[in-house]
Amino acid sequence: MPLLTVNEAIGQAIAEEMRRDSRVLIFGEGTATKHPELVAEFGAARVRNTPLAEGIIAGTAAGAAATGLRPIVDLLFAPFLCFAMDELVNSAGKLRYMSGGQFSFPMVALAMTGGGWTVGAQHNHNLEAWFVHSPGLKVVMPSTPADFKGLMQAAIRDENPVLFFVDLALAFVPGEVPEGEAFVPLGQAAVRREGSDVTLVSYAKTVHTCLQAAETLAEEGVSAEVLDLRTLKPLDTAAILRSVWKTGRLVVVHEASAPCGVGAEVAALVAAEAFAALKAPVVRITGPDAPAPSSYPLEQAFIPQADAITAAARRLVAVDLPVSAPGSAG
Amino acid sequence: MPLLTVNEAIGQAIAEEMRRDSRVLIFGEGTATKHPELVAEFGAARVRNTPLAEGIIAGTAAGAAATGLRPIVDLLFAPFLCFAMDELVNSAGKLRYMSGGQFSFPMVALAMTGGGWTVGAQHNHNLEAWFVHSPGLKVVMPSTPADFKGLMQAAIRDENPVLFFVDLALAFVPGEVPEGEAFVPLGQAAVRREGSDVTLVSYAKTVHTCLQAAETLAEEGVSAEVLDLRTLKPLDTAAILRSVWKTGRLVVVHEASAPCGVGAEVAALVAAEAFAALKAPVVRITGPDAPAPSSYPLEQAFIPQADAITAAARRLVAVDLPVSAPGSAG
Amino acid sequence: MPPTRPLPPSRLLLERMLLIRAYEEKIIAFHEAGPFPHVCTSVGQEAAAAGVVSALGPQDQILTNHRSAGHLLARGADPGRMLAEVMGRITGYCKGKSGTLHISARELGVILTSTIVGGELSLATGAALSREMLGGDGIVACFFGDGAACEGIFHESLNLASVWNLPVLYVCENNQWQAFVHRKETMLGDHIAPRAAAYGIEAVTVDGNDVEAVFEAATAAVAKVRSTRRPFLLEATTYRQRGHMEPHDQSYVDPAEIAAWRAKDPIDRQKARLLDRGDLTPDDLAGMEARARTALDDAAAFASASPFPDPAELTTDVYA
Amino acid sequence: MPPTRPLPPSRLLLERMLLIRAYEEKIIAFHEAGPFPHVCTSVGQEAAAAGVVSALGPQDQILTNHRSAGHLLARGADPGRMLAEVMGRITGYCKGKSGTLHISARELGVILTSTIVGGELSLATGAALSREMLGGDGIVACFFGDGAACEGIFHESLNLASVWNLPVLYVCENNQWQAFVHRKETMLGDHIAPRAAAYGIEAVTVDGNDVEAVFEAATAAVAKVRSTRRPFLLEATTYRQRGHMEPHDQSYVDPAEIAAWRAKDPIDRQKARLLDRGDLTPDDLAGMEARARTALDDAAAFASASPFPDPAELTTDVYA
Ligand SMILES: Cc1ncc(C[n+]2csc(CCOP(=O)(O)OP(=O)(O)O)c2C)c(N)n1
Numbered sequence A, B: 001m002p003l004l005t006v007n008e009a010i011g012q013a014i015a016e017e018m019r020r021d022s023r024v025l026i027f028g029e030g031t032a033t034k035h036p037e038l039v040a041e042f043g044a045a046r047v048r049n050t051p052l053a054e055g056i057i058a059g060t061a062a063g064a065a066a067t068g069l070r071p072i073v074d075l076l077f078a079p080f081l082c083f084a085m086d087e088l089v090n091s092a093g094k095l096r097y098m099s100g101g102q103f104s105f106p107m108v109a110l111a112m113t114g115g116g117w118t119v120g121a122q123h124n125h126n127l128e129a130w131f132v133h134s135p136g137l138k139v140v141m142p143s144t145p146a147d148f149k150g151l152m153q154a155a156i157r158d159e160n161p162v163l164f165f166v167d168l169a170l171a172f173v174p175g176e177v178p179e180g181e182a183f184v185p186l187g188q189a190a191v192r193r194e195g196s197d198v199t200l201v202s203y204a205k206t207v208h209t210c211l212q213a214a215e216t217l218a219e220e221g222v223s224a225e226v227l228d229l230r231t232l233k234p235l236d237t238a239a240i241l242r243s244v245w246k247t248g249r250l251v252v253v254h255e256a257s258a259p260c261g262v263g264a265e266v267a268a269l270v271a272a273e274a275f276a277a278l279k280a281p282v283v284r285i286t287g288p289d290a291p292a293p294s295s296y297p298l299e300q301a302f303i304p305q306a307d308a309i310t311a312a313a314r315r316l317v318a319v320d321l322p323v324s325a326p327g328s329a330g
Numbered sequence C, D: 001m002p003p004t005r006p007l008p009p010s011r012l013l014l015e016r017m018l019l020i021r022a023y024e025e026k027i028i029a030f031h032e033a034g035p036f037p038h039v040c041t042s043v044g045q046e047a048a049a050a051g052v053v054s055a056l057g058p059q060d061q062i063l064t065n066h067r068s069a070g071h072l073l074a075r076g077a078d079p080g081r082m083l084a085e086v087m088g089r090i091t092g093y094c095k096g097k098s099g100t101l102h103i104s105a106r107e108l109g110v111i112l113t114s115t116i117v118g119g120e121l122s123l124a125t126g127a128a129l130s131r132e133m134l135g136g137d138g139i140v141a142c143f144f145g146d147g148a149a150c151e152g153i154f155h156e157s158l159n160l161a162s163v164w165n166l167p168v169l170y171v172c173e174n175n176q177w178q179a180f181v182h183r184k185e186t187m188l189g190d191h192i193a194p195r196a197a198a199y200g201i202e203a204v205t206v207d208g209n210d211v212e213a214v215f216e217a218a219t220a221a222v223a224k225v226r227s228t229r230r231p232f233l234l235e236a237t238t239y240r241q242r243g244h245m246e247p248h249d250q251s252y253v254d255p256a257e258i259a260a261w262r263a264k265d266p267i268d269r270q271k272a273r274l275l276d277r278g279d280l281t282p283d284d285l286a287g288m289e290a291r292a293r294t295a296l297d298d299a300a301a302f303a304s305a306s307p308f309p310d311p312a313e314l315t316t317d318v319y320a
């Protein structure tokens, strides 16, 4: 299989889908400038630059989706989604329901986020949880070039609005990507490494951090299973529960802040549906509840690191059942 | 103590704070029209109608807060916050940090939400979790007239941006409210009913539903503790953990949808920090992950009801420790 | 798609206005009878709705705002299914899920009634893009208020429609009020139309209480948008004769202003004109009014008798 | 607050422009030397920055956008602390937390450098409201680009400032580009200034590459805002001579356009004018240039030698 970067994989998926379906089009601030190859192949009507106005970019996508087109919009950096929340949440997310099913909104909204480029808090804010919390939307945040391609294909073909997040740190990471059809269904997690002592659940760049941690743990005789959620909504609850039923221990890892994040959702799911399997507390390793700093060492400290994961996993496997008495907690 | 409705209690807190501090002012779409008494007392400069434009209302508040005023803005219904996310999240929430502490943003943003008035999904969307997930903001969502007053006083005096949510169904509910000083510190939950078998954690209108459920449970010999979070950020983690260490069982109840909601956060907290105390799975009772319907019976079905809470509590107290084997789960 | 209709003569315009008024009066009557969902009535603005919608073709699409009964009825919507939606019944256009103020009706080309002020402006460009890219000569009519023109999305929508050459007929019903705030508090100048020039968009202001003038201006505007494939802004100057919503409250409005505008009521005006011209006899008129009332009595009976949705509907239609 | 300065003569304007250019060239040199944080330089736009900021008084406040080095330096900011911020050092204006593109400096009255395009427009009205309500004759200068004028918040900000009579001097640096998109693709017409009329705001367009013309127009505009307590829009027509950000890429730009604008370089122009007039000798000029370069060498040394923040800073300054 050819090696492609994440950015190339996304580009390939978009080009292939545009070839397959003439209703697919893409626009955004600088989209045409940055993709002359798409303009050359599909023409200026289907590959457009827009004025600098995220609200109307997303709104235009929603209106077009409701009336027969299948738009992809590039909204650049996740914090800019703040200017498009009404269009994404109140319109694209709700109007199918509010119309009693008369209209659907097949559209994809792309945004980059995540630490690693020291771009600071107005360009880097991991907002995926907002959209998981909002009805009618789907949310994707892959970790490998092949998944970026396959999930982009799935997102474009889906009849619903899909938020598609690109972790900046992954954009230039190369990996094997199938040519042509690479479809990865929305809503399916992937077991990246099998294990039996502890489950590490993650998505985006921190999947790789989890894999690194799992290596270290393996050297110490701790067998960690690494689950890559890939799609955050719909969440693959079966895969999460299956793994925790096996290992009895859970660490959830993401760069987004903890409060009401995806890790909270996964932890709550497990505390409800796999409680009987749990041998130890559920741990979240996340970015701090602070704006993303720009300064390089601060930004590195912001991103969950492998040693925090291994330390947490070690603590969990050391927990002895039956559980300690209430008084023993801090 | 005099009986006031929630709306009156909020109005009283605002008037008293405006009297106390000449830097406090209030504006919004129709604020001056709806509060002639405030205009009469404080003048047109401090009580203003605005153009219909949530973005600049919130942005003006943030800019004013950074430069010496203490604005309160009424953004009407929570879904309209979607037009003000940049100003609230990227500016008010982040710019203290991004300025290295040079500026602070003492402001209050008011919004109504919640079922009961059949206003439909573009007026009713419980979005508090978004702001809990966002750094630099505080979030308040009270359940009693006295708390609405006391927390509004605290919110206005706080040096940080506070999102203040009013559950529509409570707006005309009367209750005892202290005259003058009624300060309730941000970040403190209230035990509304003591109990020993199960903890019901909630906020806003569903606190009352929990109290109703607790009554029923008491008749059946189940002692439920009801905790009213009041402030969602900062979350009173100590109060939640204290209660769960006592009861060993937790039901979290809110009308907002489950995925990445406040209930997820509370459940995750407990699964991490009070795991050893837990005798049964953690249950969330929430509104469905769907836009809020308008049709009356659908809207009623959308709002968590007492019988769902009692049923959950009954299931939890029936759980036998030690826990069942992995195979036993669905 | 609604059936093609011959260009409506003046009588048809009156008939449509009477139906709209009868609908709003039925809403008011419901409110007077007891608790009923909030509704924003368009009493006083019927000429803008009837005049513009009657100028559209069947291939055209509509997006509108919370004060949309007139646009829907003029487009041929069934008042029974509209009332059913307001009352949250399964027979409503949206199964009762959206309720009052949010009716969409695919078969009529009504894509959206947005109660997010400005929501119609944000989706209209996309609908027009579809019209352009999927062929045909259809255009999109987007109704919004003077208040919506304060939202940033107004600016973004007009600018995009202009630089992308999208066939959107923007129709601003400037009814002088924005919920509880008078327009004068929210803008300098008295009109929205002059703002269009900033985007290179042509605009016209019309007396929104003169249904024939509106129809004529709209017919010209529709033809222009259809042939140029460019946006156009039509501002209809009119007045919201009642409170922002029912139940009615106008305590904050200058009574002299209300009186002055009531004297310019679009329906009275069209009645007088047709009677004057001899295009209508008092008997004709009585018949027309009676038909409108009967239609609404039937509609109300239908809606009231309709069942509520099954609770299982709570979570259907969320995803496609 | 910065110290009051006498009105800058033409030489001082040149001196400020040279300092800005030296700063941007230092950034470029850092980039040429190896990996360095992205920065949006203002090469070619120095006249707009120096001309407007020099017209402000010490009681005035500034909000600006990602291309803010000129505004900060003209206001008297320390280039060492600016570079330290870009490089994420604790000695930076914001302790390195905001990094490149987001410098605020309270002691200079610089409230915000927003990299959310339009963020400066949304906060400027509030800063001006404070100026009005807390007394004094201060005004607020809000710098933004032609791209920001596409955002809805531009519309909302100008409209609110107008109806509330807020003393905001809106300064649009129309540099023909909006990141990777030419202005011509995003608007009809060539200027932002005509949009102001829609809000009842006065506007003037000035040659943004003529620092004396900018200074003169800005002085008049500042005086007007200060006395009328009303907003005013000043548009400076200029050009972004380099790529959107460093590292530099202009592959998508018509070379003829770049060449035409380079020929109008604001610094070359002011140099030539002063030399022509005899207000400056070549030796004076060489001295001025050397001083600017030395200042930047010192600044770079200071920044490079400054420590990074302690990791504990990660979670400080989140709440007050
Ligand atoms: C985004 C948003 N902000 C505020 C409201 C509350 N609201 C509903 S209608 C209205 C006034 C709208 O004025 P206008 O656009 O002139 O329409 P009109 O009601 O006059 O027909 C307001 C403020 C809303 N529904 N949506």
Ligand SMILES: Cc1ncc(C[n+]2csc(CCOP(=O)(O)OP(=O)(O)O)c2C)c(N)n1
Residues within 6 Å of the ligand: A029, A052, A054, A076, A080, A083, D040, D066, D067, D115, D116, D117, D118, D144, D145, D146, D147, D148, D149, D175, D177, D178, D179, D240
């Ligand atoms: C809300 C938002 N959208 C998009 C961007 C990405 N971006 C940064 S600068 C820029 C172009 C801004 O153009 P203009 O306002 O003309 O300023 P200039 O860069 O020309 O100085 C864009 C699109 C952003 N930072 N913020």
Ligand SMILES: [Mg+2]
Residues within 6 Å of the ligand: C145, C146, C147, C173, C174, C175, C176, C177, C178, C179
């Ligand atoms: Mg109006």
Ligand SMILES: [Mg+2]
Residues within 6 Å of the ligand: D145, D146, D147, D173, D174, D175, D176, D177, D178, D179
């Ligand atoms: Mg520009």
